[in-house]
Amino acid sequence: MSSEQYQVRRSAxxxxTMGxxxxxGTLVVVVPARMTRQQERELVPAFVSRYLQHESRRRPPAADHDLTERALALFERYLAEPGSGTPRVSVAWSARQQQRWGSCTTATGEIRLSDRLQAMPDWVADYVLMHELTHLLExxxxxxFHDLVARYPHSERAKGFLEGWQAGQNLPPAEL
Structure with missing residues (x-):
């Protein structure tokens, strides 16, 4: 089981069932008030362990510092307006992105790029980064939105590259 601490709370x-x-930041396990201390010792640690395993699969990947720096440089160069400031952004590679090249959670600034892009030229991954960064503005x-993305000089070339790659793999077009 994980070394993460948790608190047990009894509920009438x-x-x-347990919840x-x-x-x-505290993990709270809610157990029936009538559960014995022996049952608690036997059941709760495994319950917490299963929860933590499930939770770790749901969490977005940890930010990749180099990708985040690359995204901020692209934002500053092509998207920043005078006095607009720099958005809060974190970028990570994701092995779970098989239908999309990238995704952006605008509320948190979290961008995930398909790890398939790692095998492609940097200007292709930068185009996908630009696309996702633009969602922070539009x-x-x-x-x-399309006007902002088009500020990146390799936009059309990168779109063509991705379409050609997908056709060469006999795959349906992936979404951005």
Whole structure:
């Protein structure tokens, strides 16, 4: 089991099942009030372990410092407006992105790039980064969005590269 600490809380409302959640940074296991201390010692550690395993699969990958720096440089060069400041951004490679080249969570600034891009030229990955960075300024694929992405000088070339790669692999077009 993980060395992560957890707190056990008894609940009169729970009859037969345990629950688990995070409060602040603390993992809280809610057990039925009638559960014995012996049952608690036997059941809770495995329950916490399963939860942590499941949670680790749901968490986005840890940010890659070099990718994040690359994204910030692209933002400053092609997207920054005078006085607009730099957005909060973290970028990571993701092995889970098989249908998309990249994705962006605008609320947190988390960008994930398909690890398939690692085998491609940097200007292709930079185009996908630009696309995702642009979502921080314009959430939809509006005309303004496409104008902003087009500031990257290799946009059309990179789109063609990705389309050609997909056709060569006999794959349906991946989304950005």
């Amino acid at each position: 409302r729970r009859r037969t 688990i959640m995070r409060e602040g 959430r939809t694929h509006s005309p303004r």
